[in-house]
Every structure is written in structure tokens, then in C-alpha cells.
Amino acid sequence: MGNFLSAYGRRLHDCWTNLSRCIVRHAKGHISNSEDLGEARDIEVLDVKEGVILKTISLRKNFGSLVALDGVNLEVEHGKITSIIGLNGAGKTTLFNVITGLLRPTEGKVIFEGRDITNYPPHKIVKLGISRTFQITNVFAGLSVYDNVVTSFQVSRGLKLSSLLSEFKREKEIIDILETLDLNEKKDASAGDLSYGEQRRLEVAIALASNPKLLLMDEPTGGMTPLESLQIMDLIKKLRESLELTIIFIEHDMDIVMGNSDTITVMDEGKIICEGSPEKVKADEKVQAIYLGEKG
Ligand SMILES: Nc1ncnc2c1ncn2[C@@H]1O[C@H](COP(=O)(O)OP(=O)(O)OP(=O)(O)O)[C@@H](O)[C@H]1O
Numbered sequence: 561m562g563n564f565l566s567a568y569g570r571r572l573h574d575c576w577t578n579l580s581r582c583i584v585r586h587a588k589g590h591i592s593n594s595e596d597l598g599e600a601r602d603i604e605v606l607d608v609k610e611g612v613i614l615k616t617i618s619l620r621k622n623f624g625s626l627v628a629l630d631g632v633n634l635e636v637e638h639g640k641i642t643s644i645i646g647l648n649g650a651g652k653t654t655l656f657n658v659i660t661g662l663l664r665p666t667e668g669k670v671i672f673e674g675r676d677i678t679n680y681p682p683h684k685i686v687k688l689g690i691s692r693t694f695q696i697t698n699v700f701a702g703l704s705v706y707d708n709v710v711t712s713f714q715v716s717r718g719l720k721l722s723s724l725l726s727e728f729k730r731e732k733e734i735i736d737i738l739e740t741l742d743l744n745e746k747k748d749a750s751a752g753d754l755s756y757g758e759q760r761r762l763e764v765a766i767a768l769a770s771n772p773k774l775l776l777m778d779e780p781t782g783g784m785t786p787l788e789s790l791q792i793m794d795l796i797k798k799l800r801e802s803l804e805l806t807i808i809f810i811e812h813d814m815d816i817v818m819g820n821s822d823t824i825t826v827m828d829e830g831k832i833i834c835e836g837s838p839e840k841v842k843a844d845e846k847v848q849a850i851y852l853g854e855k856g
């Protein structure tokens with residue numbers, strides 16, 4: 561029994577060592593793609609309107625002479641589903657990249673739960689409760705579905721030895737997440753072998769494993785069949801209810817946007833040009849001009 565336990569302990573240790581190396585390699589890949597972000601300074605608590613979970617103030621992002629974000633003032637209310645729409649190149653993904661710390665803004669601030677998180681590194685922003693999915697699916701293809709989710713779970717909470725003590729609780733939480741995303745039966749499959757739709761769902765599972773308060777989804781229905789798109793939007797609404805999540809999603813399909821958003825934010829050339837209820841946005845002349853190609 562003693563031999564068995566020590567062999568089991570060694571395997572567990574090897575497994576975690578390999579996983580940690582993999583996580584560090586992946587994190588380095590991400591960071592080398594982003595700008596060099598310094599460590600966060602002390603948290604500053606600001607006065608923000610009650611119920612507002614995220615606010616950006618005069619956010620600007622220049623890429624050389626190109627202005628990708630041009631003074632974006634966004635306010636997102638806790639528990640709401642907000643969609644961000646706009647033509648290709650409007651600055652939607654750049655806004656997500658700045659909010660989540662992958663890009664440093666040229667000017668302006670990002671305020672989350674009253675704290676100025678501008679220029680915080682991505683891992684710190686995840687720990688504070690903002691998680692995201694990407695426009696291009698982003699999973700560890702070589703790891704199993706379960707290990708993809710456990711990796712996110714561990715990284716977001718810190719790879720401390722103490723977390724091994726609550727392995728039972730962790731496993732239950734991960735299985736719950738996989739069941740929510742209808743992926744539990746595939747938990748031992750290699751993520752790279754999943755269908756495209758399943759990989760997109762796995763990405764949501766990875767994002768949920770970090771226990772977010774705010775989930776940003778960049779084109780969650782991109783490349784999906786109409787049925788898969790409906791299913792993912794139903795899931796988004798269920799997540800909002802069951803986990804009290806605040807969700808912001810970028811979307812091009814107007815039927816999906818109009819049918820699933822509490823609030824819509826319309827971007828054009830790095831600016832917010834209209835925001836409000838689906839009815840308000842649908843009736844807006846500037847929005848109609850953009851979508852009917854009558855701009856300028
Ligand atoms: N890292 C970068 N370096 C240089 N230019 C960039 C970079 N990222 C984005 N851009 C440019 O910034 C502008 C906004 O891009 P962004 O990806 O935010 O648009 P988007 O609204 O997400 O578009 P899409 O709907 O096509 O995904 C575009 O002109 C784009 O080419």
C-alpha cells in the first residue's frame with residue numbers, strides 16, 4: 561500500500577510538473593504576442609455609478625498612425641448581456657484586447673468594479689474576474705478536454721500545492737462546468753480531436769473555470785451552424801442566470817444580436833456611435849447608414 565501511494569504521489573507530481581511547464585510555455589506565447597506589460601500597481605478604488613461593473617474612459621489605441629480606438633467611453637451594467645457590433649476593423653477586438661490587458665491603451669482608463677485596472681497584466685485581470693474567449697479558437701490541442709479546463713482552474717487560482725488538498729472539490733466543479741457545456745462525455749478526448757463547435761464550447765468552459773464575474777466573448781457564433789449558434793446563445797443566457805455573469809459579446813449576425821442583447825453598442829472607426837436597446841439601435845439612422853452601406 562505504501563509503495564502504491566508513493567508511486568501514485570510521484571505520478572501526480574510528474575503530472576503537475578508537466579502541466580505547469582505547459583502552462584508557462586503557453587503563457588509565454590501569449591505574452592510575447594502582446595506588448596510588454598509591467599506588474600500592476602496597487603489597486604485604486606474609484607467612484608463609479610452603482611450597478612456599473614465595467615467602465616472605459618476615453619480609451620484610445622493607436623497602431624502607428626492608425627487609430628483603432630478613438631475615445632471609447634463604455635459603461636456595462638452588472639448582470640446584463642451587452643453586444644458590440646460594427647463593421648470589420650471597427651475596433652471591437654482591440655477593445656477586448658485592451659480591457660483584458662493583452663494590449664496597453666495609448667490613452668484612457670479601464671475601470672472594473674470601481675478599480676482602475678488599466679495596464680494590469682492579463683493574468684491579474686483574470687484573477688480579478690474578467691475572462692474571455694477569442695475570435696480564433698484558442699485551446700491546448702495536445703491536452704485532454706479535462707486538462708484544458710483544470711489548467712485554467714489552477715492558473716487562475718495560483719498553482720499552489722495547497723490546491724491539491726481540495727482535489728475532490730476541484731474535480732466536482734470541473735465536471736459541473738463540462739456538463740454545462742455538454743462536454744463531459746468527451747472529457748478524456750484530446751482537445752485537438754474535437755469538432756469545431758465542441759472546441760468553441762471548450763473555450764467557454766476554459767473561460768468559466770477561472771470563475772469570472774465578467775465574460776467577454778469575441779464572435780462566439782463565428783463559424784458555427786445556425787443550430788450551434790442558437791445553442792451557444794441559449795447557453796450564454798443560462799450562464800447569465802445561473803452564475804449571475806455579466807456578458808459582453810461581439811457579433812456580426814443581426815438576428816442573434818437583436819434577439820439576445822439587453823444593450824447593444826455600435827462601433828465605427830474606433831468610436832461608439834450608438835448604444836441602447838435593440839429597438840433604439842435598429843431605429844438609429846447612423847447605424848442604418850453603416851449597415852446599408854450608405855456611410856459617408
Ligand atoms: N496588432 C495590431 N497591429 C496593427 N493594427 C492592428 C492590430 N490589431 C488591430 N489592428 C487594426 O486595428 C483596426 C481595428 O481592428 P479590430 O481587430 O479591433 O477590428 P474588429 O472590429 O474586431 O474587426 P473584425 O470584425 O474584422 O474582427 C483594424 O484596422 C486592424 O487592422
Ligand SMILES: [Mg+2]
Pocket residue numbers: 652653654695
Ligand atoms: Mg474582431
